[in-house]
Amino acid sequence: MTDGQHNGNQQQSNHHAAPRPSPNNDVKADTKGITVKKNDDIAEWYGQVVAKAELADYSSLRGFIVLRPNGYLIWERIQNELNPKITKIGVRNAYFPLLIPESFFKKEAEHAEGFSPEVAWIEKHPDDPERYAIRPTSETIMYDSYSRWVRSWRDLPLRINQWCSVVRWETKDTKMFIRAREFLWQEGHCVYETERECHKETMKYLEFYRQVAEELLAVPVILGKKTDNDKFAGAKATYAIESLMPDGKSLQMGTSHDLGQGFAKSFGISFLGKDGTTQTPWQNSWGFSTRLIGAMVMTHSDDKGLVLPPRLAKNKIAIVPIIFDDTKAQTIAKAKEIQKLLKRYDPVLDDREGYSAGWKYNDHELHGVPLRIELGPKDIAKEQVVLVRRDTGEKKFVPNAQILDEVRHALDAMQANLFEKAKAFLQSSTTEASEWNAFIAGIDGKKLVLAPHCSGAECEAEIKEVTKGVTTRCIPFKGDKPAAGAVCIRCGQKAKYNVYFGRAY
């Protein structure tokens, strides 16, 4: 922040300059509000929402972002949602080294190849035997330890998760929360005695992800399996939750990998079974990142700024007293009383001086506070407050006696409404196609298109090439079977499964 002279201001200016339409657009260029509409320029809009809600900021370090307290708080709430779910089934949190010796990478060939373009290496110190990488993911460093920890069937299942950050250097196009060179995530890594148990839990973690996305973030997702092209480097199969952003691009929000026995073999993890024989265990790994926050912001927010699902908001209510000189003391006193009444919702009492009420409304809207309570002399006289919902803007006059009930109801309704609205969008933006023209029409209509595919990797790559970026997103769990006689939309060969296609972040 202090050294913003060079890098900092350029990051910012470029951010604003990117979609610059004309030199003198007469928008209120640097007032605090959002100066573009979500529908007009979603990239610029998104950046402003994130920046002005003070969730995150660009740093002077290229490709790296800063999670500000407001944004980090959301991450903590996500942690608090997932941790109880996973600990309940036996996962324990731990922490492994940031650096990974080069030799570890090479142990699993596919894994090494898949990650090599984006690994950041530490310059080799003369005293060190080899170079070290900053982890892009921790399979290798963790499984090296696992190989020493797992001896007997009694040591299984081994379930460990870590909350940390990873670095992937390939990403040049930084978008706050969505893509950066370093991001916070969790990665769970489990080892099992049987393939069946391993697969079952792989799916269990994916289900946890769905719950976090839908129940906490109010972002509806599609569950599916990645195609072989797209699966995690070194995995047997990758399962994912995918959401659809308002601009029609899909976003991978979490993955759970069934690793099979590949890593176990590469890292020498084995155990003595009940029968006394040496056996190779089965593994999975699963992760989601702060990208979840980006998906949430993009899904719900509007032209006035951030919209937070109530469950995610710390301060669920902003109380704005309408102050006049002659009634000031009385109004503030009443506002404090209401603040106390609602303290379980952690309301903020906005008694800042020098700002008009309207200014404060905008400020809280920008920051995504779910509910606003306006309280002025007129309300006090009528023994009521004005309750305003952030998502709908609906104003309601609520008698004092009903405040608690109405607030509770409004918060629940808002959480549900955000999810339903997003779900309706997802459904209306999803379509099916059985042949190429319909497929292209769907894609051009910014939809997620479910279409039969041959499963060929070259064919898949060709589609990406021809359409300039349309990729397979996932094979859905429901509706993955093509109709009898269905053929691949691209090559015309017999279709193996139905797969979602779309553009992606």
Place this chain on the structure above:
RNA sequence: GGGGAUGUGGUCUAGCUUGGUAUGAUACACGAUUGGGGUUCGUGUGGUCGGGGGUUCGAAUCCUCCCAUCCCCGCCA
């Protein structure tokens, strides 16, 4: 990696063609005013014009080298 552009207070920006040490807005600080949807006014803080070199009496402006960043293509969860 290939191509195109840009760099002026914290942020955005005028000035560059035709050289004379910088414009406006916003933000920030203080004071007043105002207060039911971004109140108004005043005062003030803040700039080695990305960096080095050159031309010139004089460079934000002209020349040159360097640096940084962004956009398009490529690559990428």
